Structures are given as structure tokens and as C-alpha cells.
Amino acid sequence: MALTQGSAHGTLITVAPTGAELAKADFPQLPTTLEELVETAVACEAAGASMIHLHIRDGEHRPTLDQGHLKAAVDALREQTSLVIQLSTGGSVHDPLDQRLTVLDAEPDSCSLTCGTTNFGDDVFLNPYGFMSDLYVQAQEREVVPEFELFDLGHVTSLARLIDTHGLPFGGKVHVDFVTGVPGGMPGTPAALLAGVAMLPPEVTSWSATGIGRSHLPVAAAALSAGGHLRVGMEDNVVFARGVPVEHNSQLVERVVHLADVMQRPALSTADARVMLGVKDRG
Template identity: 30%
Template sequence: MTLYSEIPAILAVAPNGARKMPADYPNLPITPAELAREARDCLAAGASVIHLHVRDDAGGHSLDTGRYREAIAEIRAAVGDDLLIQVTSEAVGIYDAAAQMAMVRDLVPEAVSLAIREVAPEGCDEKEFAAFCAFMREAGIRPQFILYAPEDITRYADLVGRGVIPGTGFPLLYVLGRYTVGQKSSPVDLLDFLATPVVRNQPALVSNWMMCAFGQFENACAMAAIALGGHARIGFENNTQLIDGTSAPGNAALIDQAKKGVLMLGRKVANAELARKLLSPDW
């Protein structure tokens, strides 16, 4: 039996997200060159994964594959393969499921995050979603399914159980809180996910899990996840404050404080090679 402390923790950086603007956060990386510099700094601080968003000319959220390719090329030039690059398929009220899946088919990224409630909601075309999942499996894409609430876990388990998502277990991301003004997530929020019957009674469905959180207590939430055997996604997408309430000068400072916590909890920090293995699904 492998103890949790023997499995290094993945620290994924989410450097910009879809909503924050440089006018509000001067150190927010947006351009490919800025993202590449941030990737290099976060790698040095302990990150093994970068969760990538790109923006349009007005600074808005975009799933444009050309913009993704440009950003990925810049990041690869800066860090090589020393970071796993996970793109987002997030809708942000702009993109429907078809557009999200079309982006993934066109880009063929090494990894992608997919919100179950966005790409496979109740009443969706499950045959199309099954075909999309089969495509990801054949293309070697690593999906991480995003769950915003315990009911999303039930939906995810149903899709796997009926073979719509082909496989036995996948990496999951638990989102603690919502995109609301002044949102501050709490480590207690994690319990709602870990206590669901699916997680307790069907552990094989969760090959590994990660959390993301909002606000000043992001690091506290991350440490709770690390202590319980999970992994953490950290960065300006959801939080720009250090644990003392001051503004972080960059995403690397958030990664650095998390890395120190990981080591204090008795776990090692995963590198990109291990992150790629851990985030590969059990197709």
C-alpha cells in the first residue's frame, strides 16, 4: 500500500484565468511573452503544471487555437518540457459545449480541463460527448474533469459507469467556492467533495484529485488538500494575495509559499515527468 506522503504533490499554477484584467492587477501575465516569463519563474518556485488561458485583443477570454499555439510555443521555448501545459476549455458564458470540444479537437493539447456541467450537462448529446472522449483517448490527451459541486461528482460517476466516458478513473479538480465578488474559500469546503458517496465508495473513479480555491485563504485550502493526499492549483486566476494578506508580486510567490507548506507536511513536490504520469487517466 502506498501512503499519501510517498506520492509527491503537484503544484499547478493558474497564472491569469479568464476574468481578471491588467488594469486591476498590474502583474497579471496576459501576452505569450509574459506567460512564458511567468512559467519560467513558477517552474523555479516548484510548479510542475501550468493551467493556460489566452485572451483576445480586447483582453477577453478566448479559446482561439492560434492564440493557444502561440502561447504554448513561447512557454516551450522558455521551459522546454519541464512544465506540463494544460489548456482550459472554460465557457465563461461565451462558448457552448460544441465550441469547447472543437477547440480540443483542433489544438490536440497534451492536457485539458473540462467542466462536466459545461461539456456534458444533463440532456446533452451523449453520443457526441462519448465520441469526443474517445478522440481524447486516441490522441493521448490528458483530461482533468472540473467539478463545481458534489452533484457534479454524481453526474461524472454516471457518465463513467455507463461508458460515455470510456475508462475507470480520471483526474478531478474540486472547485471550492464560486466566481463571486469577495469570495473567500475555506478548507472546510473541501469536505463536501470528499464526503460524497461516490468518492467514499468508488475510489477507483478518482485516479487523483486537485483543488482550486478563491481569495486570501487559497493557500490554507491547498494545504488541507495536500495533507489529505490531494494536489493544488494555485495562482492569480483565483487569488492574488499572500497568506499575510499582502499582494503577491507574481504567481511564483504563491507557488513558493505552497511549496514550503508541502515540504512541512512531509510530502515531496512533483516534477513535470511525474505530473504527466499522475494526470494520465485510466482509460
């Protein structure tokens, strides 16, 4: 695996502040409005995050792929922060495939590209190979950097197939994120994570990991110790400690920044993150 120069010495910290699964009524602290997203992004950048992974909500706080909402969020965050802006192409597990492809119209810096279908609790997160292939090619054409989301070990094989078929993504770098601990996907354990890392194709230049729920900290520690990067946020975890809810995404960022400092792999600046990921300068 060809790690990007410097990637083992600093840590890319991505914040995923909202997601599509949790209800605002159940978690009022979840940032769902544009104003809340901007405030969250500014605070998390100040805390040490260099990329933000966005799911967008409508005026009723429901997940949406509406172009107006997506573009407004991208534009506002680009104006108020220097974060790498990544839009989810997963949306909600109920969103149709054709609508998920339109996310690239909002001109994000990066987009998620999930490398296979997975059971997602009681639902199915559908990602057939044809959809993955179409999204890969469109991201190349739009000059958007994909982050390959791996929920299971079979997804690593699908990633290799995409690269073999279509060549390298725009920017020439291959960054992946292991999403562990989803009911139906790979478990949130260091052993499972390291098994996935061992399978990565040689074109991969950097990888990060996400631990859902109680796997949040063990996976973060394992990723840091193995040279990986981190994704945290209320999309993945709303409990800071036993009986203590997360009140703001910046709490989760601050904690892993501390862990990264202890491991002598301090948080990457947004400028360094852009270089590592091969992100286009969109002004």
C-alpha cells in the same frame, strides 16, 4: 479510491496564472501576452510547479478561444518548459459550447472538463451533460488527459456517470480538481472539500483542490493533510496577504511548495507528474 502509486508522497502543483475573469487594466501584473505567459511558466516551473492551466487572451487582453493564440501558447510553452500543459475548455463563461470543444485542436497535454453547470457570481457557467460527454469522448480520441473540475458535490455524481458511460479517460488515470469558494459553488472550507473527497468514485487516482480568494490557504492546508494536490495562481487569488497584492504567480507557487515540504510531501517533478497523470509524450 485507488490513489496512484506515489501520489500521497509528493505533491502535484498546478499554476493557473491568468483566468478569464480579471481585467488587465485592473491587475497589470496579470500575465496576458504570450511573452508574459512564457516568463511566468518558466519562473513557476523553477519554483516547483509541474502543470500549468491556461486561459488565453488576445491582443486586447480579452479572453479568446482563437486557435492561433491557443496553438502559439501551447507550442511556446512546450519549447520553453517541460510543464504539463493544460488548456481550459471553460474559456469565458460567455463562450459558446461549440467553440469550447475546439480547444483540443491545439493539442494540449491535458484539458479541463467541468462536470456540471454552476452559478458563477452573477453569471452561469454552462456545462450540460451532452457537452461534457462530447468533450470526454473527444479527449479520449485525441489522446488528451482531462482534469475533471468539480465546483459542487453534484458534479462528483456527474463524474461517476461519465466514467460509467464512456470508460476510463486516455491514459487510464482519473485526476480531479475541486474548485472551491466560487460564489454559487461549494464553499471554500475543509469540511466541504472533505465531503467531496469522500464521494469520489473508486476510479479516481488523484485529486487536487483550489481555494478561491481568502479560502486559498485553508483549502491548500486541508488538501495537503488529506493526501491531495494543489492548484494556485492569479486566476484564483490575487491577494497574497491582507493588503498585499500578488505581484507574480511564482509567489503563490513558492508558498505552497514550502507548505508541501513542511508536510513532507515535496513538489513532484514534471516527469513524475506526467507519469501520475498518464500524459502522452508529445515531444
